[in-house]
Amino acid sequence: MNEEIKTFTFSIYTENNIGLLNRISAIFQRRHINIESLTTSQSEIEGVNRFVIVVDITETQAKKIIGQFQKQVEVIRAYYHRDDETIYQESCMFKIKSDLLFDEPQIQNIIKESNARIVTVNKEFFVLEKSGRRFEIEELRQELNKFGIMQFVRSGRIAVTKEEMKVTEMLSAFNNQ
Incomplete structure (x- = not known):
């Protein structure tokens, strides 16, 4: 089987x-x-x-x-x-041309609906940050792809367990050797 x-x-x-x-x-x-x-x-x-x-x-x-x-x-x-x-998350960043932020009202709606946050804005580009599950990040990437993404980067998964792993005491003992 x-x-x-x-x-x-x-x-x-x-x-x-x-x-x-x-x-x-x-x-x-x-x-x-x-x-x-x-x-x-x-x-x-x-x-x-x-x-x-x-x-x-x-x-x-x-x-x-x-x-x-x-x-x-x-x-x-x-x-x-x-x-x-x-319980797990990933993070990502998007670099997008700044004129889109002001010329495309749909971009602002996408940012708001996806719970992304603007990290920086200058004359040439703005940077968005989004944390969440991979499918949420992928949905946002697909939406923004329609307007053009200058750069995109996604982190690996970060995770904690729902149950206690009881590793802290063991690691503390290791560290005090």
Whole structure:
């Protein structure tokens, strides 16, 4: 019986070492799994980083990948979660010609209805910022594409779990070694 492919978000707590990103991405590459999104940042504990990686795989594959992460010396702890177990967002920015802001009343309506916010305006361009689910960002991108987008960039997913991961105490103990 074939297992269903689902979207999983991995949270990997690590030391901040050179080359770790290459080793983590190699785990996916060896299995021919495409990374949909990857974000890394400081975690809630000083000196501990957190990778948030989104992939579309089966749960059996997710369990095997967690085992591979745990074998990396710098990995303190790794988890995987389904979308319904997390609260997540992405952010994006659009750079658009300034004259459109004043000459196209529809642009102002799009900005208002999408809950985007204007970050900066000058004579040549203005910059919009939008946070939300990927489909919301894609809807806004499609709307703005009709008018011309000078530049577009979207972040990877950032996520927290709905349930407590009980990782803070463990990471605090790690940090105090």
